[in-house]
Amino acid sequence: MQTLPNINTHFSDWYNEIVAQAELADHGPVRGTMVIRPYGYAIWELIQRYLDERIKLTGHENTAFPLLIPESFLKREASHVEGFAPEVAVVTHAGGKKLDEPLVVRPTSETVIHYMFAKWLHSWRDLPLKINQWANVVRWEMRSRPFLRTTEFFWQEGHTAHATLQEAEEEVMLMLNEYVRLAQEILAIPVVTGAKSESERFPGAQKTMTFEALMPDGKALQMGTSHLLSQSFAHAFDMTFQDKEGATQYPHLTSWGVTTRLIGALIMTHGDNKGLVLPPRVAPIQVVIIPIFKKNFDNSLILHQAEAIRAELAHLGIRVQVDADESKTPGAKFYKWELKGVPMRIEIGPRDLEQGIAMVSDRLGLEKVAYDAKNISNCIILKLEQLQQEMFARAELKFHKQWHKAAKLAQFGPQLEAANGLYQTGWCRSPECENKLKEYKAMTRCLLEEKSFDTCFNCDNPSVSDVLVAKSY
Amino acid sequence: MQTLPNINTHFSDWYNEIVAQAELADHGPVRGTMVIRPYGYAIWELIQRYLDERIKLTGHENTAFPLLIPESFLKREASHVEGFAPEVAVVTHAGGKKLDEPLVVRPTSETVIHYMFAKWLHSWRDLPLKINQWANVVRWEMRSRPFLRTTEFFWQEGHTAHATLQEAEEEVMLMLNEYVRLAQEILAIPVVTGAKSESERFPGAQKTMTFEALMPDGKALQMGTSHLLSQSFAHAFDMTFQDKEGATQYPHLTSWGVTTRLIGALIMTHGDNKGLVLPPRVAPIQVVIIPIFKKNFDNSLILHQAEAIRAELAHLGIRVQVDADESKTPGAKFYKWELKGVPMRIEIGPRDLEQGIAMVSDRLGLEKVAYDAKNISNCIILKLEQLQQEMFARAELKFHKQWHKAAKLAQFGPQLEAANGLYQTGWCRSPECENKLKEYKAMTRCLLEEKSFDTCFNCDNPSVSDVLVAKSY
Structure with missing residues (x-):
């Protein structure tokens, strides 16, 4: 076991170490790339599961657009190419030959999606078009950090087309508000929203709405954005429709996205000197049960009790695991699961078994109490909810202090x-x-x-x- | 409305047209690429949802490995590079500069995953390593067809490392059997399994197990594969572990995958001259309810009944939609939803309403019967299950005939x-x-x-x- 750097004095080192030690991610062989390991990916899947449902409930449908985009597409919108050209990766050869036209690996998909929208859009009856995709994108970054800034990252990108400016503006705010809910209610990260200044806008946007969090070191982190695009995209891709009166119109477009960067925000906002602290709603393991074995005792009885509690919690939809590894001491297990940020721990030893109780503690260190083993599940559900609220309250306090x-x-x-x-x-x-x-x-x-x-x-x-x-x- | 080419005389044209008319996919701007549209992607999501759960239940964890792989990695395993070099897309420039070493867009991820496995693997205690990823891959194809063969496609690729050959062989068969279940029980497509001949093996595999379906035109379609890799991959990436006796050993590796090609198989296996026919388990819409409006009748009563039935079915987990579009005739709606392969249709007209019934028909044309509107949901659930079985039985009959x-x-x-x-x-x-x-x-x-x-x-x-x-x- 390696010790973690001190979070108060060596925040940046602490971050890098916790990403490695909690096995969230590793560096890929190509500079700036990242491998998301199972524990990190499980957090991303929980974020996806929540957000994907919200995206669908708000009337969007998932799709998949191509990774490779003709280089000329990027150039059709003047400020878009200016913003992205310096950071694209370019495919020049394929199938053993030099390509007639180089292809860029998508840094974002506006251009290819607008090209397809133009094919599909004919009449006002086809509007609104409201699609989303979960995808990987590549932007060549000079200084990378796992989750926060990597040459390849994962995100969802929503793209919509509307008949009127007002409808497009409503869409921008609808999705911004969804993102704020994700940040605050699911990730327990307080955020502030507002428009970006002209120089900080998305290349080609008329308006970029952002939601920003403040990390414990006092630096702001852009958590995601929702853009009202300028109509120049519609013009650039000849995207028109016939309105009810038969006149030719250009639609109003939006795009919006959040990325795997959210995991970086999660790590920084809640972590402490013992490691990660995960809000219950995105914790891959919400409860770990640790049987405390003892010599000269029938330890199978303890295991049996641990398994009974696990089964009951799992039945209620709680993500729970028993750590029955006999090669490790309880202390080593406590250390490991604290490092991994598991919100709650249940210990069961021989004496607990005799008394029909289990010792329950939480990752925030609020309390360590004995629960009646028979009625443990309702207490755990309540406690997980309290931890979620408490984590947001603590983060909000830190936010306002700074x-x-x-x-x-x-x-x-x-x-x-x-x-x-x-x-x-x-x-x-x-x-x-x-x-x-x-x-x-x-x-x-x-x-x-x-x-x-x-x-x-x-x-x-x-x-x-x-x-x-x-x-x- | 365009008519479909005849499936018996113009199978290939029929396929292309149904992909377009049912709005499953479209051609992307780069030759050989595909845009998966919402209806096609919804099928893929249903396949993913089922298979992802099985992959996890069999002890694998999801991850994300980088898209871009150093070209030299591919060359480390002799037959692997021979197989894939002719079809890779190569990034030579990024961030405005020529790269020191070209990067290939992954055609498959063995090399980069083995590189990481070698970093993570130290002792027998680290084994087995069992990971999966849902990813996009690129293979430059000269002749592309939507879903069946595209330069970029979507898949899951599982990769595992084991201490013994026997364990690796068991893994290969475990996942092959999972795939067979997916094909037969979910997609209703009968398959035959067996090993590939040496010349047809995956480049670098010691053994490739395949599951093959037979399309209505009598051509075989490889549905997916499960490989026992040769140990040369472990050697090529210096992947070793200390066994229980302290000796250095090379692990035994497997990989296995299925792709968006499954959607192509689904279209061809079950389709008919009216269009798609989707097995209920992967139908994005399982039941469509069509209110039959009439002049001089209070049509809101019909809509109310349609909505009541929709709500009841949805509550039971059935994917159901009401098509209340007043600008279209019932006939046009029948045509549309048959084209899209929706397994069941419910019609409600004024007379049905008075009699408290609803007319229920199925996409296979088995029967059209009046159901008591009050007890419709149990009948529908049973019927969907019967359709699923009937579709497999029909496909199996065709398979054996050929x-x-x-x-x-x-x-x-x-x-x-x-x-x-x-x-x-x-x-x-x-x-x-x-x-x-x-x-x-x-x-x-x-x-x-x-x-x-x-x-x-x-x-x-x-x-x-x-x-x-x-x-x-």
């Missing part, structure tokens, strides 16, 4: 540079003032609707509305 | 060339005799354990055991 309001960059800039954190301030919306943030390694994260400052953080022009400023992942 | 036994190629070769079909015959196992089959556009499909012929289909040497011979997709 959220500051300040009027002028000259004052808060040095603080931000030294100690990170999220700063709410006023902004005139000029790119020149936004650029000043770079001097403190910070950037705008999202625009707020609130207006609590009269002037810009940098110049003396009036503030349009508040903006959140932070360093970021 | 399965012939014949001693000598000189006799059955011309028949096979003219009219297709599956021929069981004897074989000495020499590649020279196998090569003779090419003269009739046929090949060996799989070896049988049965031995019903004394000599080879071509020469006079003794037959080792029977072999199945056919043309193939």
Whole structure:
């Protein structure tokens, strides 16, 4: 067993070590790539299961579009190619020959999906088109970190086409709100939402809505985005439809996505010096049962009790495991399952068995209590729910502690540079003032609707509305 | 509405048209690629849902390995590179620069997974390693057909490592049997299993077990494979472990996979001149309810009844939809849902409503009967199950009708060339005799354990055991 670096003093090392030691992911042979190991992938599957159901319930259908896109497609939308060209991987040869036209490995699928939408769309009756895909995408990254930034990552990307701008705008907000629910209710990560500034928008979008979390080291993490695309995509791909009056119209498009980065946010937001702490709703193992064997005792009785409790919990849909490995001490097991962030632990020893109880403790260290073994399941269900709420409450407290309001960059800039954190301030919306943030390694994260400052953080022009400023992942 | 080509006289055209008209898939912009549309993808999701559960119940865990593999990896196993080099797509540039080493887009993941297995494997305690991934792979195909052969396709690939050869052999058969169950019980497609001949084995495998179906045109379709890999993969990637006695050993490896090709098999096996016919277990819509509106009648009463039946069926887990589109005639709706292969249809008109009944018919045309609207759900569940069985029985009958036994190629070769079909015959196992089959556009499909012929289909040497011979997709 290796010890973990201290989370308070060596956050970045702690992160890398916990990813490795909890067997969430490993580095692939190609620089910047990642192998998601079974325990990490099981978390992703739980996120997928929840979100996929929500995506379908809100009227979208799953599809699969090709991985390889003609290079020329990317160039059809001017700002799109400008944004993505520097980071694409390009297939130049295939089937033993040089290709006539190089193909890019999709960095995102707007272009190929819009090409197909244009084929399928004829009349207003075909609208809205509302599709989604769970896919891998490749963006060549210079500095990679498992889950947070990898050359290949996994995501879902939703793409829709609507007859009116208003409908498209509603779609953007519908999915943003779904994402916020995923973050807060499932991952127990508090977030703030708002529009991105012009310079931070998705290449080719008219408006990018983001939801941002704040990591314990005071850096912001973009958790996902929902875009209102500019109509230039529809123009670029000749995507038109006949409206009810027979006139030719261009549809209004949206796209939205979240990625395996969410797992990185989960690790950072809740982890501690013992390792991962997983919210029950995305914990691959919610409860681990550890039989405490004893010499000169019929240990099969303990195992039998452990198995009976496991079966009862599993029957109720709880993800539960018995760790009956006889080659390991209970202490080694406690260490392992704490490292893996399992929310609850049940211990059963000879004396517990005699008394008809089981010792139940939780990963947050709230309490260690004896439960009546016969009625344990309802207590566990309740307790898991309490842990989920408690984890969100704790994360929210940390979030607000690091959220500051300040009027002028000259004052808060040095603080931000030294100690990170999220700063709410006023902004005139000029790119020149936004650029000043770079001097403190910070950037705008999202625009707020609130207006609590009269002037810009940098110049003396009036503030349009508040903006959140932070360093970021 | 376009008419479908006749399935008996224009099978290949019929296939292409049904894929397009039922909106299962479309051609992507890059030659040989495919877009899987919502209706086709929903079938794939049902296949995935069933198989993923079986894969997990048999002790495997899901993972994600990188898409891009260093070209040199492919070369480490001699026959593997020989098999795959001609069909890989190669990334030569990324992030705006030429790469030091080209990367192949995975045609299959043995090499990168074995590289990682070698990192993770130390002791016999780490074995068996049993992982799976649902992934996209790319193989450059000259002649593509939707689902059956596309440059990019979707699959699951399982990869395992075992301490002993016997354990690896058991794994190969375990997963082969799981696949047979999927084919027969879920897809209602009868299959035959056996080993591939040496020339038809997976590149780098010591043994390839296949399960083969026979399409209505008499051509065989490989549905999937389960491989015992040669130990050369373990050697190529320095994959060793310490056994219980402390000696260094190479593990025994397997891999197994099925692809989106299964959807192609489903379309061909069950389809008819009206379109798709989907077995209930993989039908995205199992029951469609069609209200028959009438002038001078309060049609909201009919809609209300349709909705009540829909809700009751949905509550029981049946995938059901009401088609209440008032712009279409009932006839147009019948045509559409028959084309899409929905197994059952319920009609409710004014007179049915008065009598408290609903007219129920099935896609196989077995019967059209009036059911008591109050007790309809149990009848529907029973009927869906009967349809599933009936579809398998019909397919099995067709399969056996086209399965012939014949001693000598000189006799059955011309028949096979003219009219297709599956021929069981004897074989000495020499590649020279196998090569003779090419003269009739046929090949060996799989070896049988049965031995019903004394000599080879071509020469006079003794037959080792029977072999199945056919043309193939």
